[in-house]
Amino acid sequence: MVLLGCKRNNLLGRMALLTLDLVGFVLFACILTIATPTPALAYVDPSVMTYTIQAVAGVAVALSAVLGIAFRRSRKYILKVFHMEEKQDIEPPVSRIEASEKASVDAEFKAVLDSKTKRSTNKEDDYRPQWMQRILPAFSVALFMVFTYMIVAPFELISGNEASLVFGLTSTWRIFVLPAVLATIVLAGVISVFRGRLFNAVLMLVFGFAFASYVQVLVLNGTLPSSDGGTVNWTQYASWACGTTAIWVVIVVLPLIFSHRSKILAWRIATDVSLALVLVQAVGVGSLFVNHIPGTTTSNETPQYTLTEKGLFTVSPKKNVVIFVLDMYDETMDLRPAVEKNPELLHEMTGFTWFHNTSAVITPTRDAIPSMLTGYQPQHDDTYGTLNQNRFAQGTYLPDFKNAGYHVGVYSEGVSPNEEYVYNNAYNASKEANSLEEGNSSLNDAGTLCAMYKTALFRDLPWVFKPFFWFYTDDINAAMVHQDDGTTNAADSVPYSTNDPLFARKLRDRGLTATDDASTGSVRFIHLMGPHYPYTMDENEQRVGSSTREQQAVGSMNIVSDYIRELKRLGLYEKTTIVITSDHGYFASSEPLSLLKTAPTPILLVKPAQTVEQAAQPLKESDQPVSNADVFPTALASESLSPTYQGVGTNALALNDYNRVRYFDALSKDSQGVEHGVVEYKIVGDAADISNWEPTGWVFHYPEGVWRQDGLTY
Numbered sequence: 001m002v003l004l005g006c007k008r009n010n011l012l013g014r015m016a017l018l019t020l021d022l023v024g025f026v027l028f029a030c031i032l033t034i035a036t037p038t039p040a041l042a043y044v045d046p047s048v049m050t051y052t053i054q055a056v057a058g059v060a061v062a063l064s065a066v067l068g069i070a071f072r073r074s075r076k077y078i079l080k081v082f083h084m085e086e087k088q089d090i091e092p093p094v095s096r097i098e099a100s101e102k103a104s105v106d107a108e109f110k111a112v113l114d115s116k117t118k119r120s121t122n123k124e125d126d127y128r129p130q131w132m133q134r135i136l137p138a139f140s141v142a143l144f145m146v147f148t149y150m151i152v153a154p155f156e157l158i159s160g161n162e163a164s165l166v167f168g169l170t171s172t173w174r175i176f177v178l179p180a181v182l183a184t185i186v187l188a189g190v191i192s193v194f195r196g197r198l199f200n201a202v203l204m205l206v207f208g209f210a211f212a213s214y215v216q217v218l219v220l221n222g223t224l225p226s227s228d229g230g231t232v233n234w235t236q237y238a239s240w241a242c243g244t245t246a247i248w249v250v251i252v253v254l255p256l257i258f259s260h261r262s263k264i265l266a267w268r269i270a271t272d273v274s275l276a277l278v279l280v281q282a283v284g285v286g287s288l289f290v291n292h293i294p295g296t297t298t299s300n301e302t303p304q305y306t307l308t309e310k311g312l313f314t315v316s317p318k319k320n321v322v323i324f325v326l327d328m329y330d331e332t333m334d335l336r337p338a339v340e341k342n343p344e345l346l347h348e349m350t351g352f353t354w355f356h357n358t359s360a361v362i363t364p365t366r367d368a369i370p371s372m373l374t375g376y377q378p379q380h381d382d383t384y385g386t387l388n389q390n391r392f393a394q395g396t397y398l399p400d401f402k403n404a405g406y407h408v409g410v411y412s413e414g415v416s417p418n419e420e421y422v423y424n425n426a427y428n429a430s431k432e433a434n435s436l437e438e439g440n441s442s443l444n445d446a447g448t449l450c451a452m453y454k455t456a457l458f459r460d461l462p463w464v465f466k467p468f469f470w471f472y473t474d475d476i477n478a479a480m481v482h483q484d485d486g487t488t489n490a491a492d493s494v495p496y497s498t499n500d501p502l503f504a505r506k507l508r509d510r511g512l513t514a515t516d517d518a519s520t521g522s523v524r525f526i527h528l529m530g531p532h533y534p535y536t537m538d539e540n541e542q543r544v545g546s547s548t549r550e551q552q553a554v555g556s557m558n559i560v561s562d563y564i565r566e567l568k569r570l571g572l573y574e575k576t577t578i579v580i581t582s583d584h585g586y587f588a589s590s591e592p593l594s595l596l597k598t599a600p601t602p603i604l605l606v607k608p609a610q611t612v613e614q615a616a617q618p619l620k621e622s623d624q625p626v627s628n629a630d631v632f633p634t635a636l637a638s639e640s641l642s643p644t645y646q647g648v649g650t651n652a653l654a655l656n657d658y659n660r661v662r663y664f665d666a667l668s669k670d671s672q673g674v675e676h677g678v679v680e681y682k683i684v685g686d687a688a689d690i691s692n693w694e695p696t697g698w699v700f701h702y703p704e705g706v707w708r709q710d711g712l713t714y
Contacts, residue, residue: 129199134192137203137267142187144274145210150180152281153217153456159288163366163416166306166477166495167443169288175445176452200266204259207270208252213460214277215251220244221459224466225673233671234467241463248462305417308442310428310492311409311522313506315567317514319521319609320576321401321635322563325372325412326530326556327365327498329582331358331601332688334531334553345554346605348561348568351615352578355604355626355652359687360584362665362678363600368583368628369414369527373397374421375629375647378665378678380698384705388419396644397632398425404641405520411496412527413477414583430493442493447479472534474498500529504541504559512566521639530556530582574615577638580605581628592676593668593699599690600666602628606652608638625660625687626652659684664693665700677701 154176155169162168187206194202222240225232259266315322329335336356339345346354361371362378370388371377374395378387401408402425410417410426423429455476458469477497516522529537531553538544539554541562547555560580567573585600604626607615629649636643637651648663662683668676678700685692697709 128196131192134195134199135188137271138191139184139188140271140274140278141203141207141210142184142191144278145206145213146180146184146187147278147281148210148213149456149460150183150453151176152285153459154452155285155288157452157455157459161473164413164473164477165480166413166497167448167480168304170304171443172448172452172480173289175443175449179449200259200263201256203270204256204266205252207274208255211255211273211277212248212251212462214281216244216248216460216462220247220462223672223674224459232467232470236671237463245462245464305423305429305431306495307410307412307417307422307426308428308430308492309411309494309496310430311407311516311524312411312428312496312526313510314513314515314522315524315570315572315576316407316516316518316520316522317570317572318518318575319406319639320567320572321406321521321523321579321639322567322576323523323525323579323631323635324560324563324581325369325525325527326560326580326582326603327528327532328584328586329530329553329556329603330585331356331603332599333586334549335557335603338550338554338557342554345557346619348564349580349605349607349619351574351610351617352580352605352607353620353622353653355606355622355624357623357625357687358585358601358604359625359627359662359664359683360582360600360602361627361629361648361663363584363587363667364669365414365583367665369412370419372581372583372628372631373410373415373525375632375643375645375649377629377648377663378700380707380709382707384700384702387705392419392421394645394647395421397636398422400636400641400643401425401523401639404639405518406523407516407518407521408523408525410525412525413474413496413498414527428492428496442482442495444480444482447482451476451479474529478502498527498529500556500559501537501541501543503528504555504562507559507562507566512563512570514570514572523635527583528556528559531586574612575609576607577609577635578605578607579631579635581631583628587666589669589671589673592670592674593679595695596666596679596681596690596693599688599693600664601687604628604630604652606634606638608634608653623658623686624652624655625658625662625683625685626655627662630655662687663696675702 155173158165158167158172159169191199191202191206255266255270346352360368362368367378367387370391374391375397376391376394379390382390398408398410398421407427408425409428410422411428415422417423417426417429451471454469455471458466458471461469474497477495478499481495481497529552531549533549535547535549535552536543536545537552537555538547539551539558541555541558564573564578567576567578581604582602585602586598587596587600588598590596627649629647630652631649633643633646633649634652637654643649664681664683665678666681667678670676680696680698680700681693682696683693687693698707699710700707
């Protein structure tokens with residue numbers, strides 16, 4: 001009967017295990033079904049998507065671990081209930097044990113158990129692992145640290161800001177691989193060199209630091225200040241910095257404290273968690289490349305372009321249009337005080353008309369430059385998704401010049417070269433080496449590595465260290481570009497980046513040459529830094545560690561004067577239409593969607609193509625109500641051309657309407673760099689007088705990107 005009962009239990013146990021296996025198979029099939037859903041067609045920001053993918057991957061890893069533990073324990077429970085061995089299908093022979101023998105066996109068993117327990121305790125206390133045993137946890141933790149800082153951070157930062165950077169991820173990813181591999185090997189070697197307690201301490205502290213960095217990016221960064229070059233008031237982040245630093249200390253020290261209870265278990269946990277988080281982050285990094293893999297359903301097959309320096313220092317011997325956009329140069333705040341202090345500042349601007357009553361279309365630069373290039377004023381039925389489509393679909397200024405036989409050069413980081421409106425009409429738009437197989441000879445490897453590692457430290461380190469690694473986007477672009485040696489062919493492949501001191505030096509060293517072979521003439525749209533912060537250029541056009549807004553404003557206007565002197569040297573000044581303007585005037589941070597306290601007024605000075613006598617006339621001044629939307633209509637009219645699409649601009653030189661109504665869309669950005677939306681104003685009269693600015697009630701709300709008439713009281 002006993003044997004029969006054992007066989008029955010064995011059969012029931014096998015059936016239970018089979019049922020458990022079937023349940024596991026069904027659950028696995030369900031997971032596969034969930035993992036392959038119908039694709040949803042929607043746009044998600046890459047920087048947000050990678051975090052989402054990492055989170056999903058992390059959940060998948062965690063659930064897999066939990067399910068694995070659950071099934072293993074369920075299996076052990078079934079084996080225990082039915083008195084079955086894990087690796088034994090045949091039951092041992094049954095025999096009777098006498099009471100005296102049982103006591104002897106129990107005593108012997110207790111002695112063996114005590115001996116094993118003692119040896120186990122001694123093994124934990126006296127454990128001295130060999131190098132081959134130390135290298136696996138050391139390598140895992142080193143890989144986690146290096147992968148987080150030297151791969152994940154640069155890749156996500158580049159991918160999430162490709163619209164603002166001269167090189168994208170597919171052009172830059174290779175240069176990060178070898179340094180990361182070498183750093184992993186070196187760090188793993190350094191950790192594994194230590195022995196005993198010192199090895200344990202170093203391993204646990206490095207693991208804790210890497211894990212704290214991972215947590216920092218996921219939940220502790222909050223809202224980072226905008227990298228627009230402005231001065232950051234770090235004291236406003238003091239309380240947050242103190243709180244997050246305390247969290248850092250706990251995360252870094254906790255693994256070391258835990259390891260004192262069980263070193264072996266702590267090393268295993270550090271190894272498993274490090275490899276798991278490397279896998280999770282690798283999934284997120286891999287998703288950044290999906291859109292660039294040819295043949296995939298989500299790949300972007302549109303060629304990628306960059307705006308190079310081709311033609312930057314050449315002009316046509318026939319006709320020329322030169323438009324200088326000095327970023328954030330303000331009529332009231334910058335130019336008038338500078339001229340009052342130094343009347344010779346505009347000495348070279350003979351034949352010009354200086355307009356004092358000026359306004360812009362929109363802020364910030366990313367919207368202002370496209371608006372100038374197209375003449376499009378945002379409409380109330382626009383969404384953030386359709387605004388670019390509508391403005392570039394309507395705009396005709398660039399093709400108007402191109403169709404008239406002009407070579408159009410667009411030199412700005414404020415407009416995407418991948419817009420068809422730009423790359424089809426700007427003759428300096430060049431296809432990037434933007435595939436996973438190609439490189440780019442213009443990429444400065446060392447400069448890119450240094451710039452991106454700095455931004456990685458800014459992103460991943462605790463708040464108390466962020467001021468030391470603060471950066472400006474234009475500094476990254478300048479570091480990414482491998483500058484040419486002065487030859488025309490090299491310049492044709494060098495991406496344009498905003499760097500006023502470098503532009504000034506190249507202009508002095510090379511001068512201008514009249515070699516453009518366009519059938520009619522050339523157009524040059526040159527966007528410079530102007531008096532936009534950070535202030536790193538003096539009035540002599542030299543890069544310095546620290547300058548002032550006044551010095552930088554004077555220096556940028558001196559660059560324009562240098563260019564004009566070159567045109568006069570070539571005898572082309574009178575044949576050239578010149579416009580000096582800015583994308584918008586000065587504007588400061590404010591409370592969300594609050595009323596502007598000062599009026600941003602961009603500069604505008606215009607000289608049309610004219611006779612030698614007219615070009616020698618002294619500078620004129622005008623109070624006509626103009627806008628920087630008038631730049632291209634004025635330039636086209638000066639070349640006896642008419643825009644196919646007029647937009648909101650007009651010929652400023654022919655304007656005679658003091659009652660002209662202008663509209664300005666002002667960005668609302670708080671002191672922490674958070675953008676809340678765009679507030680629309682109606683301007684009638686002198687734009688320098690803020691009392692002439694009337695809010696219309698329409699607000700373009702972020703992040704949803706839609707206009708609403710909120711009826712706000714100002």
